[in-house]
Amino acid sequence: xxxxxxxxxxxxxxxxxxxxxxxxxxxxxxxxxxxxxxxxxxxxxxxxxxxxxxxxxxxxxxxxxxxxxxxxxxxxxxxxxxxxxxxxxxxxxxxxxxxxxxxxxxxxxxxxxxxxxxxxxxxxxxxxxxxxxxxxxxxxxxxxxxxxxxxxxxxxxxxxxxxxxxxxxxxxxxxxxxxxxxxxxxxxxxxxxxxxxxxxxxxxxxxx
Numbered sequence: 001x002x003x004x005x006x007x008x009x010x011x012x013x014x015x016x017x018x019x020x021x022x023x024x025x026x027x028x029x030x031x032x033x034x035x036x037x038x039x040x041x042x043x044x045x046x047x048x049x050x051x052x053x054x055x056x057x058x059x060x061x062x063x064x065x066x067x068x069x070x071x072x073x074x075x076x077x078x079x080x081x082x083x084x085x086x087x088x089x090x091x092x093x094x095x096x097x098x099x100x101x102x103x104x105x106x107x108x109x110x111x112x113x114x115x116x117x118x119x120x121x122x123x124x125x126x127x128x129x130x131x132x133x134x135x136x137x138x139x140x141x142x143x144x145x146x147x148x149x150x151x152x153x154x155x156x157x158x159x160x161x162x163x164x165x166x167x168x169x170x171x172x173x174x175x176x177x178x179x180x181x182x183x184x185x186x187x188x189x190x191x192x193x194x195x196x197x198x199x200x201x202x203x204x205x206x207x208x
Contacts, residue, residue, distance in 0.1 A: 017077050022090055028097040030055075035173040037166075038106045044091060046072075058088050108170040111162040116176060116200050118154050119146055131193070132186035138193065140184065144200065145193035148181050168194065175199050 027045040032038070040055040051071050057063035061084040068076040079087055091097070105113070123136045124144065131138035134150035152164060160167070171194075172179045178195040185191075 014080070018079065018083065018087075021077050022087070025091065025094060026096065028091050028094040030097065030099040031102050032099060033102055033106055034109045035106070035170055037108065037170065038102070041102075042091065058091075061087075108162050108166055109174065111160050111167055112171045112174055112176060114158075115151075115154065115160070115167065115171070118158070119144075119196060119200055122146060122150070128184055128186040128191075131184075132191040137196070138184065140195075143178060143195040143197060145184060145195050148192040148194060151194050 024046050025044060026047055029043040029045070031041040031043065033040065042053050042055060042058060044051045044053070049071055051064070051067045053064060053067055057067075061079050065076045065078070068074075119137070124139055125131055125136035126139060127136070128138055130136045131145060132147050134147050134153060138145040148164070154160075155162075155164060155167075162170075168177070168181065169179075171177045176196060176199055178197065181192040181194055183190040183192050
């Protein structure tokens with residue numbers, strides 16, 4: 001009808017605000033760690049500026065809004081109801097989204113690579129008792145077995161910040177060792193060993 005202007009509702013303004021905000025996102029980069037326990041970071045670009053969040057923080061819009069405010073000194077719009085999840089889905093399917101592996105190592109990955117340097121220097125043997133005593137690594141079934149006590153001695157001597165309980169699965173995931181600490185009979189008793197693969201000598205694991 002000519003001459004009649006309908007005013008916009010609050011819902012109209014909200015929809016426009018969210019749409020315009022989405023249009024300011026220019027790129028999304030997802031940075032993965034080296035193992036499954038490493039954090040994943042999302043770097044959301046707004047032109048030349050970036051907002052960086054741990055993937056767990058994306059579950060809550062308040063974490064995003066705090067990071068946005070810190071970057072821009074301006075508040076991001078508040079999302080209603082399921083609109084936040086829809087925004088996260090928008091980021092996940094953004095046409096300029098890319099996924100890369102982090103160039104930095106987590107504490108567990110760094111410790112794993114450091115431990116390998118010490119393990120390589122351990123002499124090799126076919127005698128299980130020498131290996132159980134921590135004097136050498138046992139060659140067995142295509143693996144290089146180092147006693148759990150020897151591993152603990154290395155970690156303690158060099159003040160590793162990562163415990164054996166966290167380090168062992170990290171090294172398994174990296175392809176440096178077989179899972180667990182299977183026992184080997186040594187002189188009438190069972191001793192637990194870390195079963196390393198040949199990757200410790202080639203300097204590369206399954207994730208390289």
